[in-house]
Amino acid sequence: MTGFVLKQGALYAEDIPLADVAARFGTPCYVYSLKLLREAFAAYRDALAGRDALVCYAVKANSNLAILNVFARMGAGLDIVSGGELARVMAAGGDAGKVVFSGVGKSRDEMRAALEAGIYCFNVESAAELERLNEVAGGVGKRAPIAFRVNPNVDPKTHPYISTGLKSSKFGVPYDQALALYRRARSLPHLEIHGIDCHIGSQLLDPAPAAEAAEKLLALVDALAAEGIVLQHIDIGGGKGITYRDEQAPDAADYLAPTLEVLAGRKEKLLLEPGRSLVGNAGLLLTRVEFLKHGEEKNFAVVDAAMNDLARPALYDAWHEIQPVVPRNLEPETYDIVGPVCESGDFLGHGRRLDLQEGDLLAVMSAGAYGMAMSSNYNTRPRAAEVIVDGTQAHLVRRRETVPELFGLETPLP
Numbered sequence: 440m441t442g443f444v445l446k447q448g449a450l451y452a453e454d455i456p457l458a459d460v461a462a463r464f465g466t467p468c469y470v471y472s473l474k475l476l477r478e479a480f481a482a483y484r485d486a487l488a489g490r491d492a493l494v495c496y497a498v499k500a501n502s503n504l505a506i507l508n509v510f511a512r513m514g515a516g517l518d519i520v521s522g523g524e525l526a527r528v529m530a531a532g533g534d535a536g537k538v539v540f541s542g543v544g545k546s547r548d549e550m551r552a553a554l555e556a557g558i559y560c561f562n563v564e565s566a567a568e569l570e571r572l573n574e575v576a577g578g579v580g581k582r583a584p585i586a587f588r589v590n591p592n593v594d595p596k597t598h599p600y601i602s603t604g605l606k607s608s609k610f611g612v613p614y615d616q617a618l619a620l621y622r623r624a625r626s627l628p629h630l631e632i633h634g635i636d637c638h639i640g641s642q643l644l645d646p647a648p649a650a651e652a653a654e655k656l657l658a659l660v661d662a663l664a665a666e667g668i669v670l671q672h673i674d675i676g677g678g679k680g681i682t683y684r685d686e687q688a689p690d691a692a693d694y695l696a697p698t699l700e701v702l703a704g705r706k707e708k709l710l711l712e713p714g715r716s717l718v719g720n721a722g723l724l725l726t727r728v729e730f731l732k733h734g735e736e737k738n739f740a741v742v743d744a745a746m747n748d749l750a751r752p753a754l755y756d757a758w759h760e761i762q763p764v765v766p767r768n769l770e771p772e773t774y775d776i777v778g779p780v781c782e783s784g785d786f787l788g789h790g791r792r793l794d795l796q797e798g799d800l801l802a803v804m805s806a807g808a809y810g811m812a813m814s815s816n817y818n819t820r821p822r823a824a825e826v827i828v829d830g831t832q833a834h835l836v837r838r839r840e841t842v843p844e845l846f847g848l849e850t851p852l853p
């Protein structure tokens with residue numbers, strides 16, 4: 440049994456009917472397949488076999504401790520963007536020595552925590568950050584390992600909100616300033632130059648932009664070597680896309696092939712920071728139909744999951760497949776699948792042809808990445824439970840929040 444499949448007229452997570460998961464843990468509920476998580480990581484590992492490489496899972500895509508632990512046990516490194524993510528990694532049994540720290544706004548406290556944990560590398564995103572990091576490292580008596588996140592100005596051909604490698608983006612340092620910044624870094628006493636990094640965007644379906652970015656990084660690596668600045672690693676970031684609908688998403692091997700060709704014969708260690716492609720298709724959001732509303736112009740299926748659980752449709756107009764857990768398919772009608780939140784933008788899917796009745800379960804597919812991780816408590820809605828299915832076993836890896844927990848940190852005025 441692989442992943443999420445229809446078996447005997449019902450949708451299963453591995454060997455468990457999703458209806459059983461809903462009965463046991465309630466809805467809305469994120470359900471992940473351990474097998475699919477492991478397969479996704481193994482695809483990268485296999486594509487990189489025989490190379491000195493470290494796959495650093497981008498924690499932001501799904502930061503549940505159990506998921507971090509699954510990848511850490513398989514040998515993954517981790518790409519973090521906050522002190523909070525560092526704490527999660529440590530709590531999940533991750534190895535700080537395999538952590539890279541990205542992000543444009545690292546605070547002094549976050550820098551200190553990462554130095555004390557002994558992370559592998561800071562991906563520095565500005566000249567100002569470089570100076571701050573040098574100062575903080577001096578303060579704790581350490582040398583901070585650094586790479587610059589360089590902006591290679593490559594068009595990743597994806598959604599503008601998730602393109603990060605263009606000149607106009609807030610991320611990384613400008614390509615033309617990179618050499619000068621490395622020279623500056625060399626002159627600072629509490630830094631140790633380690634590598635170079637880029638991340639050009641997310642949900643990339645074409646492997647060419649990543650290879651083009653790698654080529655641009657190599658030109659810098661060689662120019663630096665000529666000045667005696669020798670880098671030990673090249674981090675090409677994350678970004679490989681997945682299939683949500685009918686996109687032709689390359690597998691890890693096909694996606695990496697052109698980049699690996701560009702890097703052939705290079706001695707530098709290769710780092711990657713995939714997020715979505717490790718968890719996206721390995722998770723779904725299980726939800727129940729509360730009401731069917733047959734309006735004058737539209738039909739609505741009001742479900743118990745909402746934009747606070749899965750923000751991607753509302754935020755990016757992202758398309759997620761929505762499948763009935765026990766399909767009927769006799770008299771499909773066209774529905775907008777909407778949540779209970781008080782916003783017109785609160786939808787999970789528009790215009791879906793489904794044969795529904797009140798109480799039916801639906802599975803919102805490919806929700807493993809940037810689903811739970813971007814959830815909120817808007818409308819004072821407790822966040823969903825999270826379950827990992829392993830064959831015939833279902834493990835609750837995050838229990839549903841309770842309502843009192845949602846305002847437990849608040850205090851009325853005296």
Ligand code: LLP
Binds near residue numbers: 541601641642808
């Ligand atoms: N490395 C860095 C520095 C990043 O900023 C990101 C994602 C990744 C790696 C992982 O990229 P991935 O392999 O997942 O494409 N919330 C959006 C996606 C935002 C991506 C942010 N950065 C979405 O739901 O589509």
